[in-house]
Amino acid sequence: MAALYRGRHRWKRINCLHIFSRKLTGENDYDLLVIGGGSGGLACSKEGEVLSLLFLNFSRGIFEEPANNMITFLLWLVYSITPGVFSRPTMAEAVQNHVKSLNWGHRVQLQDNKGHSESLLTNIVIATGGRPKYPTNIPGAAEHGITSDDIFWLKKSPGKTLVVGASYVALECAGFLKGIGLDTTVMVRSIALRGFDQQMAGLVTDYMEAHGTRFAWKSVPNRVDKLSSGALQVTWTDTQTGSEHKDTFDSVLWAVGRAPETKALGLDKLGVQLNKETGKIVIGPDESTSVPNIYAFGDIGEGRPELTPTAIKAGKLLARRLTGQSTELMNYDNVPTTVFTPLEYSCVGLSEEEAEKRHGKDGIEIYHAFYKPLEFTVAERDASQCYIKVVCEQGGTGKILGLHFTGPNAGEVAQGFAVGFQ
Amino acid sequence: MALLKQLARTRAPCWFLLRKQFFLSLCRRGVISSGMASDLSEITRFDFLVVGGGSGGLAGARRAAELGAATAVIESHKLGGTCVNVGCVPKKVMWNAAVHAEYLHDHGDYGFETGDVRFSWETLKAKRDAYVSHLNRIYRNNLDKAKIQTIQGYARFTNDREPTVEVNGRKYTAPHILIATGGQPSVLSDAEVPGASLGITSDGFFELETLPKRSLVVGAGYIAVEMAGILSTLGSKTSLIIRQTGVLRNFDAFISANCTKELQNSGIDLWKNSQVKSVSKTDKGLEVTVVTKDPEKKNDEEKISTIQGVDCLLWAIGRQPNTAGLNIGEMGVDTDERGHIIVDEFQNTSRSGIYAVGDVCGRALLTPVAIAAGRKLAHRLFEGKKDSKLDYACIPTVVFSHPPIGTVGLTEEEAIKTRGKENVKIYKTSFTPMYHAITSRKSQCIMKLVCVGKEEKVSVISSPDNRL
Numbered sequence: 001m002a003a004l005y006r007g008r009h010r011w012k013r014i015n016c017l018h019i020f021s022r023k024l025t026g027e028n029d030y031d032l033l034v035i036g037g038g039s040g041g042l043a044c045s046k047e048g049e050v051l052s053l054l055f056l057n058f059s060r061g062i063f064e065e066p067a068n069n070m071i072t073f074l075l076w077l078v079y080s081i082t083p084g085v086f087s088r089p090t091m092a093e094a095v096q097n098h099v100k101s102l103n104w105g106h107r108v109q110l111q112d113n114k115g116h117s118e119s120l121l122t123n124i125v126i127a128t129g130g131r132p133k134y135p136t137n138i139p140g141a142a143e144h145g146i147t148s149d150d151i152f153w154l155k156k157s158p159g160k161t162l163v164v165g166a167s168y169v170a171l172e173c174a175g176f177l178k179g180i181g182l183d184t185t186v187m188v189r190s191i192a193l194r195g196f197d198q199q200m201a202g203l204v205t206d207y208m209e210a211h212g213t214r215f216a217w218k219s220v221p222n223r224v225d226k227l228s229s230g231a232l233q234v235t236w237t238d239t240q241t242g243s244e245h246k247d248t249f250d251s252v253l254w255a256v257g258r259a260p261e262t263k264a265l266g267l268d269k270l271g272v273q274l275n276k277e278t279g280k281i282v283i284g285p286d287e288s289t290s291v292p293n294i295y296a297f298g299d300i301g302e303g304r305p306e307l308t309p310t311a312i313k314a315g316k317l318l319a320r321r322l323t324g325q326s327t328e329l330m331n332y333d334n335v336p337t338t339v340f341t342p343l344e345y346s347c348v349g350l351s352e353e354e355a356e357k358r359h360g361k362d363g364i365e366i367y368h369a370f371y372k373p374l375e376f377t378v379a380e381r382d383a384s385q386c387y388i389k390v391v392c393e394q395g396g397t398g399k400i401l402g403l404h405f406t407g408p409n410a411g412e413v414a415q416g417f418a419v420g421f422q
Numbered sequence: 423m424a425l426l427k428q429l430a431r432t433r434a435p436c437w438f439l440l441r442k443q444f445f446l447s448l449c450r451r452g453v454i455s456s457g458m459a460s461d462l463s464e465i466t467r468f469d470f471l472v473v474g475g476g477s478g479g480l481a482g483a484r485r486a487a488e489l490g491a492a493t494a495v496i497e498s499h500k501l502g503g504t505c506v507n508v509g510c511v512p513k514k515v516m517w518n519a520a521v522h523a524e525y526l527h528d529h530g531d532y533g534f535e536t537g538d539v540r541f542s543w544e545t546l547k548a549k550r551d552a553y554v555s556h557l558n559r560i561y562r563n564n565l566d567k568a569k570i571q572t573i574q575g576y577a578r579f580t581n582d583r584e585p586t587v588e589v590n591g592r593k594y595t596a597p598h599i600l601i602a603t604g605g606q607p608s609v610l611s612d613a614e615v616p617g618a619s620l621g622i623t624s625d626g627f628f629e630l631e632t633l634p635k636r637s638l639v640v641g642a643g644y645i646a647v648e649m650a651g652i653l654s655t656l657g658s659k660t661s662l663i664i665r666q667t668g669v670l671r672n673f674d675a676f677i678s679a680n681c682t683k684e685l686q687n688s689g690i691d692l693w694k695n696s697q698v699k700s701v702s703k704t705d706k707g708l709e710v711t712v713v714t715k716d717p718e719k720k721n722d723e724e725k726i727s728t729i730q731g732v733d734c735l736l737w738a739i740g741r742q743p744n745t746a747g748l749n750i751g752e753m754g755v756d757t758d759e760r761g762h763i764i765v766d767e768f769q770n771t772s773r774s775g776i777y778a779v780g781d782v783c784g785r786a787l788l789t790p791v792a793i794a795a796g797r798k799l800a801h802r803l804f805e806g807k808k809d810s811k812l813d814y815a816c817i818p819t820v821v822f823s824h825p826p827i828g829t830v831g832l833t834e835e836e837a838i839k840t841r842g843k844e845n846v847k848i849y850k851t852s853f854t855p856m857y858h859a860i861t862s863r864k865s866q867c868i869m870k871l872v873c874v875g876k877e878e879k880v881s882v883i884s885s886p887d888n889r890l
Contacts, residue, residue, distance in 0.1 A: 378549045
């Protein structure tokens with residue numbers, strides 16, 4: 001079973017859909033329909049206590065999570081021992097069919113219950129998350145390159161690797177590849193860790209460079225060719241000088257962004273509004289989409305942080321709202337996050353740039369310090385990039401707007417402070 | 423006039439010292455005032471005199487100097503006090519080494535073939551000592567840069583009317599004197615436990631030249647737990663003798679129970695309900711006689727056991743304040759029955775013009791607390807901030823056990839006692855950290871939030887992962 005999913009598959013082409021369902025009738029047997037069995041989807045359905053209809057996309061992500069794994073596996077098992085009951089439509093078809101059946105039921109019910117204020121609808125929650133993107137305009141990119149999905153399944157070492165991208169995914173992967181002793185290069189089109197505090201981003205990449213990771217700044221790849229030796233030859237342009245360069249690598253890892261899995265769902269047919277640029281679902285503060293009774297949250301929501309704990313919390317709160325237990329909305333402010341680069345970076349709240357934008361340069365006060373972790377002293381390790389920065393409001397109570405920390409165990413350190421931000 | 427008198431009394435070698443002292447005194451604002459002319463010849467006056475160059479003393483002195491006070495620090499040993507020399511810093515270095523030892527066990531699981539790895543205590547000690555010396559020098563430089571005078575020696579209050587301190591025959595005074603002499607490990611006398619002096623304390627731990635083969639640690643507080651953990655993890659066969667049934671008895675019961683369990687799981691031989699009766703020296707090492715009696719089983723006889731071949735007996739049974747030689751009684755400075763200086767919330771002692779911070783006061787024996795209290799005091803005395811004081815509530819603290827423990831705020835027991843059981847809500851979790859997902863060695867992480875009232879204000883976070 002799991003073996004079927006090893007190797008390098010293009011998930012866009014093979015979308016396996018496993019449906020576990022008690023009854024598919026026109027009546028509303030289910031209060032909550034959750035599509036997507038990742039962090040958010042599972043938390044939402046578990047909270048809703050109605051694991052009625054769970055569409056599972058057997059992505060590798062799920063297999064990496066032992067806890068989620070179990071539920072997913074059990075459901076898969078149930079499906080596999082009841083063959084022939086279900087066909088294997090594409091996810092889109094199935095969703096559309098089901099929604100249509102629900103709509104029919106909905107219409108019938110409303111007609112029967114004129115003036116009844118109680119809602120008898122099944123709510124549909126889309127939590128299908130995202131997938132790493134492949135560049136579409138670079139010859140050889142898809143054929144010869146891999147993404148973060150694949151890196152965790154490689155049986156052999158990736159060898160000398162080129163990581164294209166400067167997101168946290170790119171830097172983290174490059175970080176651990178270099179850490180285990182592989183020759184690693186990071187190719188950055190413009191800036192690193194876009195969206196993060198840029199001073200902190202600089203410290204993170206400075207540390208990586210000082211410790212042997214090569215950086216090809218302001219460069220864009222042109223093509224990837226496979227040589228007869230099996231090695232990959234990458235040609236790229238240094239956009240600052242205009243010169244072209246070539247080098248060979250054993251692996252090329254594309255970390256150029258993530259895209260939501262919405263095409264397969266056929267959401268456009270349902271009338272769900274998507275952001276044209278990102279393809280993500282446009283949602284309100286209560287996770288509602290442009291179509292009544294259809295909600296979306298997690299990585300697939302436009303403007304939402306792509307983080308598991310956030311998806312879990314949002315999913316739980318959504319389930320509680322939809323089952324009438326509460327009206328509490330998810331608070332997306334001050335969500336702490338950590339970048340697991342060789343020098344860990346963690347932050348909660350606003351970056352210095354964002355704080356300046358909102359309060360003006362004179363409206364903020366920065367407290368900061370470089371420090372030397374005790375762990376580095378005996379080993380005489382270079383601590384030049386270990387740094388703490390607290391961005392505060394100028395005057396008044398000096399409220400803390402953002403906290404930034406680079407150093408060992410940054411994530412654990414920031415977690416405690418994040419509680420204080422709430 | 424005063425200078426001539428001074429010079430006349432001294433012998434040649436001291437002349438330079440006095441000249442420097444005089445020069446420095448002249449450099450200070452308001453050092454020599456006309457009101458003092460009668461007894462000036464023997465007493466050097468400062469704005470702020472600090473007895474004790476440890477965490478609290480130095481922080482207070484430096485902040486006072488920044489605020490314009492002419493300051494001097496008296497230190498009998500090394501700058502940095504307990505923390506830098508025989509406490510926090512070297513302890514943490516040893517703990518980090520122990521963490522490396524633990525990680526070595528996990529290397530195989532993570533795909534690294536490391537083969538036979540040998541540990542050299544000597545190498546570690548040399549590097550640790552070098553780092554501590556480096557800090558001593560930094561502290562000295564900081565004082566010099568701040569133009570704070572450093573006086574080496576033991577201080578003792580004199581019988582002078584105005585609070586005056588004598589060091590090596592010279593007298594010093596100031597309208598504000600801070601006592602920050604810290605503390606030292608408690609020991610049992612040979613009268614209390616025959617052979618007790620054959621053991622060492624945490625001070626002695628940092629003088630050990632080699633890893634002891636067989637260690638016996640006595641005590642159930644955080645120092646005992648940390649010492650036992652370090653010794654055991656670095657390879658010493660270690661036993662821990664505790665009088666009751668668990669360690670860290672003043673911590674939240676959940677934390678205390680988990681720590682006790684993890685200690686045993688890590689291979690430390692834990693002796694509950696036990697005490698050391700006597701110690702003797704043999705040619706094979708120390709022989710320690712231990713008495714065990716379970717108070718629950720009143721009819722049982724006490725069991726007497728002997729542990730042989732001990733090459734390190736470490737007493738970690740508590741700490742006591744360094745007030746004995748100060749002669750503060752003469753000054754009217756009150757102390758409690760154990761010698762701790764009694765202070766109010768502003769660090770005032772019972773004698774006007776004399777203050778105390780840090781371990782010598784016996785409350786929250788932690789470096790950051792002493793530093794904060796020292797600084798708050800400096801602001802109150804030299805910046806006119808009348809309300810400047812340290813809030814001693816919710817002070818976070820860490821025990822560097824394996825796994826480490828971090829805690830802040832009230833324990834569940836304290837919360838129930840102060841707010842009533844019906845007002846307390848507990849959130850608990852227990853899990854195996856992802857780090858251990860692929861290691862054969864496992865360790866549990868537990869977390870507890872004690873919340874009070876309708877708003878569920880968090881009272882404590884306890885977690886064996888101290889970074890949190």
